[in-house]
Amino acid sequence: MSRRAAVRVTENFERNLDDIRRFLEEAELSSAFGDLLDLLFNDVIPSLEVSPQIGFDFLARAPQSIEADARIQALRRRLGPDSSLREYIVGDYLLLYTLSGERIHLLSIKHHRQLSFDLQALWLR
Template structure:
C-alpha cells in the first residue's frame, strides 16, 4: 500500500488565506471564510492526498500575453530546480477559489489560493487613479 503524502502549507499559502479572510470581511461575508476552511480540511486536502494529480497541470495552459509568458517562464525555472516533472504545478478549482499546489516526492505543497473576485473588487486599491 502506498504511503499517504504529507501536505504542507507554504508561507505564501498562509498569507493568501489571511488575504482571503480580510477580503471576505470587507465584503461582509466573514462566514464564507469558515466555509472555505471547512472545504479545505474536509474535502480538498483529502482529495489531493488520495489523488495528487487530481488538479489540472497549470503550466499546460497557453499564455496570452508577454507578461504571462514571462511569468510562466519564471515559474518553469523555479519548478525545474525542484523537480523534473513539468506537470508538478497543478491547479484545483474549489467553487469560488483557485488553489495552486505541487506534489513533489512524498510531499504536497499548497502554494497559493485566491478567491476569483478578490482582485477585481478593489480597482482603486490595485490600480489607483
C-alpha cells in the same frame, strides 16, 4: 494500498488565508471563512492526499508571448524534472500547489472575486 501524499502549507498560503478572511469580513461574509476552512480540511486536503494530480497542470497552457514562454521555461527549470505546478479550482477558490513525488506544497489561494472587487484601486497604483 497506495501511499498518501504529504500536504504542507507555505507561509504565502497562510498570508493568502489572512487576506481572504479580511476580504470576506469587508464584504460582510465573515461566516464564509469558517466554511472555507471546513472545505480545506474536510475536502481539499484529503482529496489532494489521495489524488495529488487532481489539479490542472498550470504549465501545460500554451504561452501567448515570447516573454510568457521564457517565464514558463524558468519555472520548469526551478521546479525540476519530477515536479509540477498545478491549479485546483474548488467552489469560489483557486489554489496553486506544487507536486513533487509524494509531497504537495500549497502555494496560494484566492477567492475568485478578490481581484475584481477593487479594480479602481489597482488601476491607481
